[in-house]
Amino acid sequence: MPFLQVENLSFRYPNAQADALSDLSFSMEAGEFVLLCGASGCGKSTLLRLLKREISPHGKKNGRILFGGRPQEALDARESASDIGFVGQNPDGQIVTDKVWHELAFGAESLGLPNDVIRRRVAETASYFGLEAQFRQATDTLSGGQKQLVNLASATVLQPKLLLLDEPTGQLDPIAASEFLSTLRKLNRELGITVLLAEHRLEEAFPLADRVLLLEAGKSVLFGPPREVGDPSKLPEGCVLSAGLPSAVRIFRSLGLSGDCPLTVREGREVLEAHYAPSEPSETPFESPARTGEPAVELREVYFRYAKQSPDVLRGTSLRVEAGECFFLLGGNGAGKTTALQVIAGLEKPYRGKVSVLGKPVGSYRGGSLYRNGLSLLPQNPQTVFLQNTVRADFLDLLQALGVPRGEREALAVSAAERLGVTSLLDRHPFDLSGGEQQKCALAKLLLSKPRLLLLDEPTKGLDAVYKRFLGRFLRELRDGGTTVLLATHDVEFAAEYADRCALLFDGEVLSAGDPHDFFAGNSFYTTAASRIARGLFPNAITCEEVVNVCRRAGGKP
Numbered sequence: 001m002p003f004l005q006v007e008n009l010s011f012r013y014p015n016a017q018a019d020a021l022s023d024l025s026f027s028m029e030a031g032e033f034v035l036l037c038g039a040s041g042c043g044k045s046t047l048l049r050l051l052k053r054e055i056s057p058h059g060k061k062n063g064r065i066l067f068g069g070r071p072q073e074a075l076d077a078r079e080s081a082s083d084i085g086f087v088g089q090n091p092d093g094q095i096v097t098d099k100v101w102h103e104l105a106f107g108a109e110s111l112g113l114p115n116d117v118i119r120r121r122v123a124e125t126a127s128y129f130g131l132e133a134q135f136r137q138a139t140d141t142l143s144g145g146q147k148q149l150v151n152l153a154s155a156t157v158l159q160p161k162l163l164l165l166d167e168p169t170g171q172l173d174p175i176a177a178s179e180f181l182s183t184l185r186k187l188n189r190e191l192g193i194t195v196l197l198a199e200h201r202l203e204e205a206f207p208l209a210d211r212v213l214l215l216e217a218g219k220s221v222l223f224g225p226p227r228e229v230g231d232p233s234k235l236p237e238g239c240v241l242s243a244g245l246p247s248a249v250r251i252f253r254s255l256g257l258s259g260d261c262p263l264t265v266r267e268g269r270e271v272l273e274a275h276y277a278p279s280e281p282s283e284t285p286f287e288s289p290a291r292t293g294e295p296a297v298e299l300r301e302v303y304f305r306y307a308k309q310s311p312d313v314l315r316g317t318s319l320r321v322e323a324g325e326c327f328f329l330l331g332g333n334g335a336g337k338t339t340a341l342q343v344i345a346g347l348e349k350p351y352r353g354k355v356s357v358l359g360k361p362v363g364s365y366r367g368g369s370l371y372r373n374g375l376s377l378l379p380q381n382p383q384t385v386f387l388q389n390t391v392r393a394d395f396l397d398l399l400q401a402l403g404v405p406r407g408e409r410e411a412l413a414v415s416a417a418e419r420l421g422v423t424s425l426l427d428r429h430p431f432d433l434s435g436g437e438q439q440k441c442a443l444a445k446l447l448l449s450k451p452r453l454l455l456l457d458e459p460t461k462g463l464d465a466v467y468k469r470f471l472g473r474f475l476r477e478l479r480d481g482g483t484t485v486l487l488a489t490h491d492v493e494f495a496a497e498y499a500d501r502c503a504l505l506f507d508g509e510v511l512s513a514g515d516p517h518d519f520f521a522g523n524s525f526y527t528t529a530a531s532r533i534a535r536g537l538f539p540n541a542i543t544c545e546e547v548v549n550v551c552r553r554a555g556g557k558p
Contacts, residue, residue: 001068001069002027002028002029002066003028003029003030003031003032003067003068003161003162003194004027004028004051004065004066004067004162004194004196005027005028005064005065005066005069006024006025006026006027006047006051006063006064006065006066007025007063007064007065007066008023008024008025008062008063008064009021009023009024009025009047009050009061009062009063009064009065010022010023010024010061010062010063010218011043011046011050011057011059011060011061011062011218012059012060013057013058013059013428013432014058014059015427015428016059016428017424018217019218020043020046020059020218021043021046021047021050021218021219022217022218022219023063023219024043024047024063024215024218024219024220025063025220026213026220026223028194028196029194030161030192030194031188031192031193031194032194032195032210032211033185033188033194033195033197033208033209033210033211034195034196034197034209034210034211034212034213035197035199035202035205035206035208035209035211035212035213035226036048036196036197036198036199036213036215037198037199037200037202037212037213037214037215037241037244038214038215038216038241038464039216039464039466039467040200040434040435040436040437040440040462040463040464040467041433041434041436041437042215042216042217042218043215043217043218044166044198044215044434045166045167045198045434045435046218046434047198047215048086048164048165048166048196048198049166050065051065051072051084051162051164051196052084052086052164053072053075053080053084054080054081055086057432067083067084067161067162078111081107081110081111081158082107082111082158082159082160083158083160083161083162084160084161084162084164085155085156085158085160085162085163085164086155086163086164086165086166087148087151087152087155087163087164087165087166087168088151088166088167088168089166089167089168089170089171089435089461089462090171090381091144091145091147091148091151091171091172092147094151094154095139095147095150095151097139098138098139098140099136099137099138099139100126100131100134100135100136100137100139100142100150101122101126101135101136103139103150103154104122104125104126104131104150104153104154104157105118105122105157106154107154107155107157107158108121108122108157108158111158121157121159122157125153125156125157126153128153128156129149129152129153129156129183131149131150131153134146134150143176143332143333143334144171144172144173144176144333144334145172145173145175145176145177145179145180145332145333146333148168148169148171148172148176148180149179149180149183151168152168152180152183152184152187156187156193160193161193161194162193162194162195162196163184163187163193163194163195163196164196165184165195165196165197165198166198167198167199167200167435167461167462168180168184168197168199169181169199169201169205170200170201170435170458170461170462171333171380171458171461171490172333172490173331173332173333173490174490174492174525174526175332175525176332176333177201177204177490178204181204181205181208184197184208185208197209200244200436200462200463200464200465201491202244202245202246203246203247203493203529204246206226206230206245206246206249206263207226207246207263207264209226210225211223211224211225211226212224212225212226212229214229214235214239214241216239221239222234222235222241226263227260227261227263229241230245230246230249230253230261230263231261241465243464243465243466243468243469244464244465244466246263246264246268246529247265247268247493247528247529247530247533247544247547248262248263248264248265248267248268248271248529248533249261249262249263250544251268251271251272251530251533251544251547251548251551252268252271254544254545254548255275255548255551255552257271257275265529265532265533268529268533269532269533269534269535269537272533272534272537272547272551273537275551276537276551276554276555277537278537278538278554293322294322294323294359295320295321295322295323295356295359296321296322296323296324296357296358296452296453296484296486297319297320297321297344297356297357297453297484297486298319298320298321298354298355298356299317299318299319299320299340299343299344299353299354299355299510300318300353300354300355301316301317301318301352301353301354302314302316302317302318302343302350302352302353302354302355303315303316303317303350303351303352303353304317304339304343304348304349304350304351305351312508313336313339313508314336314339314340314343314350314353314508315507315508315509316353316508316509317336317340317353317505317508317509317510318509318510319340319503319510319513321484321486322484323482323484324479324482324483324484325479325484325485325500325501326475326476326479326485326487326498326499326500326501327484327485327486327487327499327500327501327502327503328487328488328489328495328498328499328501328502328503328516329486329487329488329489329502329503329505329510330488330489330490330492330495330502330503330504330505330526331488331504331505331506332506333490335505335506335507335508336505336508337457337488337505338380338457338488340488340505341377341455341457341486341488342377343355343362344357344362344375344455344486345362345370345375345377345455346362346363346365346370346375347377349363357370357374357375357453358374358375358452358453371449372402372449373449373450373451373452374451374452374453375451375452375453375454375455376446376447376449376451376453376454376455377446377455377456377457378439378442378443378446378454378455378456378457378459379457380457380458380461382435382438382439382441382442383430383431383438385442385445385446386430386431386438386441386442386445388430389429390426390427390428390429390430391417391422391425391426391427391428391430391433391441391445392413392426392427394430394441394445395409395412395413395416395417395426395444395445395448396409396410396413398445398448398449399412399413399448402448402449412448413426413448414426416444416445416447416448417441417444419444419447419474420440420441420443420444420447420474421440421467421470422437422440422441422444425437425440425441434462435461435462436461436462436463436464436467437462438462439459439460439461439462439463440463440467443456443459443471451483452482452483452484453483453484453486454478454483454484454485454486455486455487456485456486456487456488456489457488458488458489458490458491459471459487459489460489460491460494468491468494472494472497472498473498475487475498476498479500487499492520492526492527492528493528493529493530493543495516495520496516496520496527496528496530496531496542496543497543499516500516501513501514501515501516502514502515502516502519502520503519504519504526516542517540517542520542521535521539521540521542527542528542528543530542530543530544530546530547533547534547534550538550538551538554
């Protein structure tokens with residue numbers, strides 16, 4: 001008997017024109033690790049929330065959900081709370097207490113477990129997750145990766161039988177994301193916990209899964225082992241998953257090779273060495289776009305801390321972003337990327353150093369003039385951008401604040417929505433949207449002010465691979481139209497594809513600013529999977545497309 005069974009499940013949000021889930025059926029065995037994939041807004045988050053009864057969205061539901069053969073409604077409150085764990089995308093969204101130890105104990109305390117049982121479970125869980133050093137630390141001082149690990153540990157204290165995870169690595173840097181997924185797989189293998197993981201970043205998650213469930217418009221279109229799903233003959237034509245598959249799979253498919261599909265960097269490298277290895281490493285020159293030399297953003301020896309007695313977040317930070325370029329700032333969780341953007345936007349004031357924006361000191365702008373056809377900032381949490389009950393009302397509200405005549409507002413709002421592909425979301429409540437949909441709508445709203453400088457904090461979070469491509473090309477169009485783009489991101493694949501220049505922010509300083517090929521080809525950790533696959537063979541190829549092109553030029557071995 002399946003451990004989890006979903007039968008003919010349909011769901012529609014209030015006032016929505018279409019179902020978020022439509023006649024969805026699938027089952028999972030106990031101890032299985034299933035990866036849930038699909039385009040932004042395809043129903044992944046809705047499905048996970050429906051499976052966790054306490055956070056089920058409001059709307060019209062049909063169909064059945066069974067756990068261990070029992071209907072979801074038959075579970076008592078204690079079973080439902082403890083047997084089904086949930087970890088969301090926002091690391092701060094689930095933390096409810098002030099200390100790590102209290103966060104670990106909170107769920108067990110709420111269930112009324114005996115004190116000695118709580119202490120034992122918390123101790124062994126903290127040890128298992130390597131949280132001894134942070135055990136008495138304040139939760140608000142943790143990095144994003146540490147917070148997400150605490151969220152996972154807190155769910156594990158209750159000894160769940162099923163773990164539901166909704167884009168848990170979305171706000172984590174590549175190293176923290178890798179550690180989180182390794183821990184998740186360890187829980188699955190060593191404790192037998194059944195895992196249903198929704199992810200867009202498939203590079204490492206895809207090979208970990210026993211099976212992959214692909215959703216499209218709320219329906220299941222494919223459910224099978226990763227190598228089978230990676231087979232080009234199995235995916236529907238134009239499927240969003242094709243662009244988001246691990247680099248080894250995409251390179252293998254693009255080269256038209258036969259045999260078992262590689263899933264990992266190691267397997268992909270073995271394929272290249274077997275078929276395309278040159279007699280000596282082959283470097284291919286790549287052109288860098290010309291720059292104007294005029295700065296749109298300039299930081300000179302900037303120091304900033306959030307409190308007088310707290311450590312500096314920015315320590316002598318210097319940065320120069322030239323007008324008309326796409327500049328990508330990378331770095332680990334807690335490195336100071338968000339802080340740097342807030343300082344540039346004038347939302348935080350450094351205690352030392354100079355900040356210039358669009359040719360003027362940021363402090364010289366008065367009365368909000370910086371934000372009128374000047375600078376726009378997309379924050380890491382797009383929910384903070386929305387103030388009204390519908391996306392349309394939010395757009396109209398901003399246009400009114402910008403002084404746009406009433407008769408012109410509706411057309412401009414619709415035009416902005418069409419430009420970003422979110423017309424169907426205009427009459428939805430912003431908080432009912434998926435994380436990726438919120439990102440799209442928030443960006444559309446910011447562009448209504450026609451900024452000359454666009455600051456983006458993790459804009460690809462929650463976006464599927466196809467929309468990322470759209471966003472990358474859209475940012476290039478903005479750049480070519482004269483808009484300067486400064487983007488903080490953990491998404492190394494996106495940066496390699498669309499940045500004019502990249503830099504690493506570490507220990508409060510900007511390091512190694514340069515062309516993406518120079519930046520990524522020389523890195524071991526902050527680099528792309530394609531670069532790792534091609535390293536030593538085609539050293540400066542950093543994207544799947546570049547690896548495929550140099551392989552074709554090199555010619556394959558029979």
